[in-house]
Amino acid sequence: MSNFLDVRHRELAFERVWRTEMPRVFNYAARHVGASEAHDVAAETFTIAWRRWDDITDPPFAWLLGVARHVVSNHVRTLQRGRRLEDRVRLLTAVSANSAANIDFAARLEALSRLAALGEKEREALLLTAWDGLTAEEAATLLGIKPAALRKRISRARAAIDAAEVAQAADTDPEEKP
DSSP, X not given: OHHHXXXXXHHXXXXXXXXXXXXXXXXXXXXXXXXXXXXXXXXXXXXXXXXXXXXXXXXXXXXXXXXXXXXXXXXXXXXXXXXXXXXXHHHHHHHHTTXXXXXOHHHHHHHHHHHHHSOHHHHHHHIIIIISOOOHHHXXXXXXXXXXXXXXXXXXXXXXXXXXXXXXXXXXXXXXXX
């Protein structure tokens, strides 16, 4: 019976902290990520608070704000990565608009997605040689690196693209008909 009372006491204490501190945590988050994203930040902050209830200091607001600060930082980094990926896909889509017209839209989108997922250095090395037609020596000179370093970047890019193809093939159900 004692365990039940301990859990109930914890639930009541959490609810009290939620009611009193959630608006303040929400306002903090809204100042940093906007009102629409602040709900997610506040929810994640209190999820962490529930899991780490024994670590919370008294008064709890400072501790909650520290957690919210980390959640906001992670949230902002995630949004920035998404925006950078969207920008790269948009740029590559614009560049590829003049590429071969006989490639169907789905294949082009898949190729662009794989290019966008590459690191900047690997993508540039691959595009200079495969897309722009430079030799490894010419591309290396353009980038100010040794040809061996350029070939290593191309090798890493191709390996990443091959790994993506293998992963996609593994995700495809062999029973499905195209």
